[in-house]
Amino acid sequence: MKIVSVCAIPVDLPLPHPMEWATGRMTSQAHVLVRVMTDEGVEGIAEAIPRENIYGETQVGMVHVINDLLAPLVAGLDPFDVEKVHEAMAFIKGNLAAKGGIDVALWDIMGKACGLPCHKLLGGYRDSIEPSRILWLTSDEVMVDQARELNAKGYRAFKVKGGLDPDADIRRVHALRRAVTSDTRLYIDGNQSYTYFGAKKVHDALRGELDYFEEPIAATNEKDRVRLAHAIDIPIAGDESNFTLHDIAHQIDIDALSIMMIKIPRSGFTYGRKIAALCEAYHRPMMIGSQSESSLGMATLVHIGCALKTISYPCEFMDFDDPAAPSLVNERIRMENGRVYPPEGPGLGVTLNEDAVERYTVRG
Incomplete structure (x- = not known):
């Protein structure tokens, strides 16, 4: 099994109530959906979360890093070889949350391929x-x-x-x-x-x-x-x-x-x-x-x-x-x-609502 594509999609989910803490405030979840596809048709998904005031990663920057910098580095690797994947991603310094999103998507793939939930x-x-x-x-x-x-x-x-x-x-x-x-x-x-x-x-x-x-x-x-x-x-x-x-x-x-x-x-x-x-x-x-x-x-x-x-x-x-x-x-x-x-089913045990993805995707 090989990784054939890694795609980062910016999304913005409005919160029912604002969230405020000592150093910030949020009214929506400006996050990134990560989709990793393999040559066997098994897809892994994850939610990558930029926090510019904590990690220095922005939504726009994270999409660029995943799509343009990290994706070429991991293409062709086996999703089960997570240490090799991390070694490849280490060429790009920092960007912990971008790399974390790809990592979770790989474990989702492994779970689906093995028919086991991630917690197992x-x-x-x-x-x-x-x-x-x-x-x-x-x-x-x-x-x-x-x-x-x-x-x-x-x-x-x-x-x-x-x-x-x-x-x-x-x-x-x-x-x-x-x-x-x-x-x-x-x-x-x-x-x-x-x-x-x-x-x-x-x-x-x-x-x-x-x-x-x-x-x-x-x-x-x-x-x-x-x-x-x-x-x-x-x-x-x-x-x-x-x-x-x-x-x-x-x-x-x-x-x-x-x-x-x-x-x-x-x-x-x-x-x-x-x-x-x-x-x-x-x-x-x-x-x-x-x-x-x-x-x-x-x-x-x-x-x-x-x-x-x-x-x-x-x-x-x-x-x-x-x-x-x-x-x-x-x-x-x-x-x-x-x-x-935990959700039942292999991998993360959740499936994308494609209508919701379309609705909350940030365009332009």
């Missing part, structure tokens, strides 16, 4: 995962109402976006803790926006209410990151400091983080597994982070979350159960009794 190919450790939902920056009242509604649907973990105002974050988490069930986990994502003293203040004020932190302090401020990790009694999870295998090795070396987060849009499945092996060797638990995926990308998250033994924290999801959320695929993610299950 990748490790097959569990059949479902516990989900977490993101509470975006908004008024306290709206955030509390959202948490109550999601709690009633079975969610028992919430990421609370914060980082701009420690006092407001303290007030917000107090309100949320009173509103949700006692078995619900709450954690704040500072998006690197706290000072050391701001993060310490939030921790001390929320002692017993906050279960863990995510990236409270800038990745470049290593001295204060390590200082905070040793000054508080809850784990700190990484994200913006966890881009590559080498980044994670460094964070382990300086002892700045207790929980390692992977985001499949920037690692793909192949490097996601390597990161998991590193974390297992150093006894670091992991979680799967969301990059604001649509249903196609969320299917990817479920598969890797079910596959890896090291995943021991709830995995982040978007509102896949919102019928107003646009989707590029025909299938919806299934949640039962507080657990999320």
